[in-house]
Amino acid sequence: MGQKILIVEDNELNLRLFCDLLRAHGFEVEPVRDGREALDRAREFEPELVVMDIQMPHISGLELIEQMKQEEALAPVPVLAVTAYAAKGDEERIRDAGAEGYVSKPISVMKFVEAVRALLPTAEDAAPEGQLL
Numbered sequence: 001m002g003q004k005i006l007i008v009e010d011n012e013l014n015l016r017l018f019c020d021l022l023r024a025h026g027f028e029v030e031p032v033r034d035g036r037e038a039l040d041r042a043r044e045f046e047p048e049l050v051v052m053d054i055q056m057p058h059i060s061g062l063e064l065i066e067q068m069k070q071e072e073a074l075a076p077v078p079v080l081a082v083t084a085y086a087a088k089g090d091e092e093r094i095r096d097a098g099a100e101g102y103v104s105k106p107i108s109v110m111k112f113v114e115a116v117r118a119l120l121p122t123a124e125d126a127a128p129e130g131q132l133l
Contacts, residue, residue: 002026003120006047008038008064009082010056014105018051018082018112025113035059039067042074049120054083054094062097069098078119082107 005027009015012033019029030045032038035056042050050068054061061081068074081094084105091102101119103112 002028003049004028004030004045004047005049005051005116006030006032006038006042006045007051008032008035008056008061009051009053010034011053014053014082017107021109021113022051022116025116027116035061035064038064039071039074042068042077043071047077049116050077050079051116052079052081052099054081054090055085062094065094065097065099080115080119 005022007015007018007022007029009018009031010033015031015033019031022029030041030047032041035053036058038052052061052065061083065079065081068077068079078100079098080101080103081099082103082105083090083094094102101115103115
């Protein structure tokens with residue numbers, strides 16, 4: 001089973017694209033359509049990365065990132081923020097909220113996959129010191 005990625009995205013087409021793309025690259029994905037369910041699903045699924053849409057109804061991705069980073073169990077999980085509204089200062093606000101990565105929509109498939117891989121721990125990172133996997 002591949003590394004686990006939680007995808008929080010309210011747009012069905014984007015959600016399907018992210019899921020299909022990441023599954024095709026060997027990742028295990030868990031889709032979340034409603035941001036209000038994101039924290040509970042993250043606690044249950046225990047992802048190694050969260051792909052977070054910033055513009056969602058009910059609760060913004062920024063708020064969710066801030067809430068995740070306040071929880072001991074979720075704080076270490078890297079977040080890749082995805083947004084269609086890339087205005088001046090947005091990336092800084094997103095990173096200030098706690099996101100480790102940022103991609104603007106429409107996404108470039110290769111840049112998206114590269115951004116995901118850059119934030120995931122490698123097998124070497126996961127091996128105890130002095131041990132090979």
